[in-house]
Amino acid sequence: MSLQNTTEIPLNDDALALRMYQQLIDSDKIIMVILGDSSSIQKGLILADKLTRQITTNETLVVMWIGNHTTLKNELEPILKTADIIQVDTPYKEIKAFCFTKHPRKVNTRIHLNGSLSPFRLTKLFREAIKNS
């Protein structure tokens, strides 16, 4: 698949993964994080990548794809906990997608494992991050 604005985080090199993550976080872009590797997630990933170019905005939108819930867990889980996205009934492994605002980085909502990575949901996630940036 051809992804133009997506950074694929390596799953077998933690140091590299962290470096790539940090590089993106340090940038001035709105970052959507997609977690998992199922076929529906892959479809959603392609859609999110397309939306980064289709949404009308002055901001730069990108996607960070992490194929599992283990890599960068130590970095992401605390941020999601602070944002009250991870709760007793919604552990980290049940998060499918979320979006970082620009600096200072914040997360507002997420798409649950049972939710759909539809054009509406992904657009709204991007729009919400832009609004809160």
Next chain:
Amino acid sequence: MKTKKHSIFFFLFLIISIGWTQNKQKILKVSEDVNGGVKVVKNIVDINGNLEVKISKEELLKRIENDYPSFAEQIELKNRINLLNKALENQEKIYTVLEKNIRTAAQDKSLNDYVFDFMSEIEDTDLENRYNSLYYEWDTLSDDNDDKKVGYELYILRKFNAYNKNLGKSLSNHTGQSFDISILAFLKNKQGGDRVHIENFDSYSEREFHRVQRWVTNISPEQKKELEAIAKKANTLNESAASFFDSLKSDIENYIPNLECATSLKYDIKTFLDDSNVESNITDALTKDIEVLQKKYNGIFDLLSISKEDISSWSITRPFDIIEEVKRLNDFKDDIPTLISGFQFTGLAITDIKNEVSTLVDKLNKCEGEIQSGVEYLIKLLETLKLEQTRYIANETIGEEVYKFSFDNLPDTGYINLEGSGKRDNGDGLEIQLVITPKSGDDKVDEQKKRILEKRTLTMQLIGLRSETAVGIIMADSFNENNFLPIEDKRFLYAPSAALLLKIGSRNSNLYNDFIDFGFGLAISTPDFDTDGTPEFGAGLMLTAFKDILSVGINYNVTLDTPYWSFGINLPFTLPGIPINKVD
């Protein structure tokens, strides 16, 4: 066995839970201004309170969809149009910014906000699915297509706008059943009831301003009169218990004076029939006539007694039944003059008993006249009741003063100022009805088809502390009898009493307000322990319960310098032989 027990508990829990859930799903929520805040009302409201009636449109829609599916289609269409109108509120602004190739930071922010608001409005509705479909529709268009060139968000907005216009057309062509929604409020009391104005929902003018006084320190003129009557009665009671029963009997007899003739007429007829001259000359036809008359007068006597008895207690229940009783009585008496004429005609034809017949006819006519005037008096009395009844029935219709709303322009809140709803008493009811009325083809409301969607019945009560005056009769027993000569063989003496009581109105318990109703306060009474005919002055503390029916007091006779205790049972009705009655 254990399983059985558990099952019973489970079902009980289920029933209670279902009841609770259903109870929660009310369309009308009534709140009251309490100390600057708003408190949701369960069943009792302050009699001088300001109420807010809120309508849950969500629950209303559910109820209409469930109970009247034929109305739901129209609501569905209107709801969707409303939703779209709201979502597309800023579409012109979005178009303007989207069409710009270069946007300033502020323009870009506005655009994002507008689009985000639009998306928030349609989120979790079926319009969200339409959005997704439209995206894929746009995505499949070739890059050469003009629609593709405008960007998917603009494309989706335009499509939504077109869809909204189509829905508007569908609504105007809608042929299904349409309806109006109204809210009505009634004051319900012993006299029937009256309309209560709800701000935003009707154009009724408020009734006379009436504030139920919280601190009452004077006894009313009626109570004063009653107190005087009690004092007289207490004197009689103390003189002789036996003569009291006789005086009470004669009171009751005097209450129905115009029935005396019907009673004495029985003897007159008997005397007439027993007369030897009549006996030897009477014909079968005359005997028949006199028997018919006798039956008629007996019937009149019974009907009049029942009506009068009912009227004496009509304030308790069913006032309108009495109207029917008197109507029956009026019809029943109508043929008496004809019967008397018939008797007179037959009787006077027998020359030998002409005088006896004339005497009896005079008495019959006189009594007929008394009954006639008695019934007329009753009818006059009941005309007032009849007016109340007519007003009561008229109140049940919606009336032109009540605003009629469709689902989309229905106000969220109505306001009731109870002080502007006329005369009220503690315990009176306030009924709020949410009604739905189908419209006929020519858009007119058909009141006959009015249906009540929800009815809330509230009780009005002075909440919190209040004072009340009460008069009644007490039975007093002195602790020592050194300073006067007591009546032999009599432990208790009757005495009139008046009290200023402190009471509490509950916001949560009708049982307390309507039945238990404790009162505590100061009482004065005028016993006559030395029976010299001059009442003494006594003062003390009194505790009352059950609407002042029961009272207990500890007092001091200031005149004779002796303490005494007292009790009173002031039942809300009178019976021959019971020397007590209800206090106000």
